Amino acid sequence: RVFIPFYTGEVVTAVFGDQASYERLHRTVLIMGLLSLASTVFGGLRGGSFTYAHATIDRQIRNDLFRSVVKQEIGFFDMNKTGEICSRLSADCQTMSNTLSLYMNVLTRNLTMLFGSLIFMFTLSWKLSMITLINIPIIFLVNKIFGVWYDMLSEETQNSVAKANDVAEEVLSSIRTVKSFACENYESSRFMTFLNVTLKIATRKVFVVIGLIWSNELLQMGILTIVLWYGGHLVIDNKVESGLLVSFLLYQFQLGENLRELGEVWNGLMQAVGASRKVFEFIDRPPRVENTGTYAPDAMTGKIEFRHVAFSYPIRPDLPIMEDLTFTVEPGEVVALVGPSGGGKSSCIAMLEHFYEPTSGEVLIDGVPVREYDHKYLHTKVALVGQEPVLYARSVSENIGYGLDKYDDDMVQKSAKLANAHTFIMNDTTDGYNTNVGEKGSQMSGKEKRR
Structure with missing residues (x-):
């Protein structure tokens, strides 16, 4: 496509120039036809390649995020709501993969055409090209300024959407409770409240987009007007041919289109950056409770010991649940933990399953700290029967x-x-x-x- 404006000018010269002839016209049109065919073929291959890349990137990002999330300690899920995590896994990953595949396609195409256009423009007329070149840094500066603002608003949007998704997940997962209290309208209104917050952020983004479009259009139309005025003088003075001016103007239009699309690419990438921050934060986050133990004995007698254990939950580190707790459960012994709500009964079981690490002290099974046991082995030996059974949507x-x-x-x-x-x-x-x-x-x- 980079060659099309040049040969369009050649067609004009072949028809209206001093050396006009059928032979030159037919040759030029044939070349344009072949170039258009090649552009179509390679454009299709490029589009197919980036579509496959989108599917691959989407799969990899979602897999990396999910693997990282399921390896986190229970305290991570105490601090992060399930709906927000699911929003990162769905909406944010979708935004990232769509943006990368779509805009990388647009970026490579427009960068190639931009540099190709500049080369042809300088070949046709370096004087006219210098006028155009002055405009390019200004356009990139404007896109940079608006892009930073757009990035900030995009991150706010993703966080707002995540909160709305958390409300939806919470309500739908407990729909029987919602209906038993006749709270359908209340929950719908609460969900709309979060959506209104997202809409307010989107309204602010509208002004950013309007400002960006106005700035780019004014700059491009201004420089086009100057090129038309100066180029017209050159043609009248017989310093350039009319066909050359036509080619240059077509390259000017193409360059403006390339710059406009590159501006959209920049804003799209800023949106992806906003969505990716939390995703990569989760992916790169090391679990606070490591399951790296390797101890897996052939047999386990089942002696449980708590030695001077102190514990507080990660989300409430200043509120101790237990301090200096020591007790022993012998193999075969039946023990009931009795106490008021919040006294630490469930916390003892959670530490025994190595869901949490004690703040100080040790939790041992057969004299070995639970952290040293192989993760899979430990949970084949320690079982918990909860008050509310959990079944998955499987057979x-x-x-x-x-x-x-x-x-x-x-x-x-x-x-x-x-x-x-x-x-x-x-x-x-x-x-x-x-x-x-x-x-x-x-x-x-x-x-x-x-x-």
């Missing part, structure tokens, strides 16, 4: 075998029989062990889920 068989690397139908059915669940799985479900239990076990009764 009954997959839920029973969850956490095991390998299992077969016999193992699953044996476990179900021990839990007295085999009978209702076979008789009361639609597809036996292949029945999908629904999100959070919604297709099962409370009693069935607990079994």
